Amino acid sequence: xxxxxxxxxxxxxxxxxxxxxxxxxxxxxxxxxxxxxxxxxxxxxxxxxxxxxxxxxxxxxxxxxxxxxxxxxxxxxxxxxxxxxxxxxxxxxxxxxxxxxxxxxxxxxxxxxxx
Amino acid sequence: xxxxxxxxxxxxxxxxxxxxxxxxxxxxxxxxxxxxxxxxxxxxxxxxxxxxxxxxxxxxxxxxxxxxxxxxxxxxxxxxxxxxxxxxxxxxxxxxxxxxxxxxxxxxxxxxx
Numbered sequence: 072x073x074x075x076x077x078x079x080x081x082x083x084x085x086x087x088x089x090x091x092x093x094x095x096x097x098x099x100x101x102x103x104x105x106x107x108x109x110x111x112x113x114x115x116x117x118x119x120x121x122x123x124x125x126x127x128x129x130x131x132x133x134x135x136x137x138x139x140x141x142x143x144x145x146x147x148x149x150x151x152x153x154x155x156x157x158x159x160x161x162x163x164x165x166x167x168x169x170x171x172x173x174x175x176x177x178x179x180x181x182x183x184x185x186x
Numbered sequence: 187x188x189x190x191x192x193x194x195x196x197x198x199x200x201x202x203x204x205x206x207x208x209x210x211x212x213x214x215x216x217x218x219x220x221x222x223x224x225x226x227x228x229x230x231x232x233x234x235x236x237x238x239x240x241x242x243x244x245x246x247x248x249x250x251x252x253x254x255x256x257x258x259x260x261x262x263x264x265x266x267x268x269x270x271x272x273x274x275x276x277x278x279x280x281x282x283x284x285x286x287x288x289x290x291x292x293x294x295x296x297x298x299x
Contacts, residue, residue: 103285114275114289115230164229173218173285177229 074098075167077178084155085186092150092181094165100145101167105175106138109162121148155185188213190278192290200298205266207293209276210258216278219259220287221250225272233274234261266297 074097084090094104103122107115119140120128127140139151148167152159162182166175189212199205211219217238222230236243236250236259243250247266252259263270273294277287 105286114291117286117288120286168285173279174220174232174235175285175287177222177231179229180227182227 073174073176075101075165075176075178077165077181079181080179081182081184083184083186086156087154090152090155090183092152092163092165092183094148094150094167094178096146096167096169096176099167099169101148101169102145103168104142104148105166106140106148106150107164107166109164109180111162115164118150152183155183157185159183160185188216188278188280188288190276190288190290192276192293194293195291196294196296198296198298199266201266201268203266205261205263205270205295205297207261207274207276207295208258209260209278209290210256211278211288212257213278213280214254214257215280218279218285219250219252220277220279221261222275222277222289223272224275224292230275263295266295268297268299271295271297 076095078093106118109115117130118133121140121142123142123145129135142148162180164180165178168175192209220235223233224230234248234250236252247264249262273292275292276290279287
């Protein structure tokens with residue numbers, strides 16, 4: 072149980088285009104999902120907290136107009152990187168938890184390369 | 187806000203030896219402390235966690251200890267094996283609410299046969 076998937080697993084795009092990443096909880100309902108960014112050999116940096124049916128809460132320094140998050144259902148959250156630039160190239164990972172459970176289950180990550 | 191410091195950044199041990207990774211946190215209200223293992227290019231996997239009402243927790247070769255007074259917690263791996271080689275992250279969060287995790291910088295553990 073507690074399986075989280077992400078799609079796509081990797082994406083290459085041209086500078087200026089937008090990229091959508093999906094995060095799904097496959098066998099449980101996720102009231103809260105989190106989006107992280109991880110640069111090579113660095114830690115996971117929380118970008119935003121996403122709650123079903125409400126606006127995402129962004130961490131300081133994360134541009135909400137650039138990283139659009141939509142938590143449309145209890146099993147799906149999407150992250151859209153708008154007008155992507157090479158500096159946005161990174162490993163994006165989502166996680167999910169349910170109800171009062173404290174354990175965050177992570178997706179497999181999406182590797183984004185912006186040329 | 188919460189800040190988590192993790193040491194060492196790299197750790198090299200011989201197979202069969204023990205490995206210890208230490209973390210300190212700044213927010214005394216934090217009460218949930220998970221440890222994650224991440225292999226290259228893969229997702230972080232929860233290996234053990236501890237809550238503030240417990241001082242120690244064990245799961246086979248892995249143990250975690252918590253000192254609330256000093257605000258630090260440690261991961262202990264005994265009888266290390268080459269497959270234990272990975273990056274280990276500690277984290278801290280406040281229970282309830284959004285359960286936001288703040289991660290340490292990570293420790294790259296290498297276990298040599």
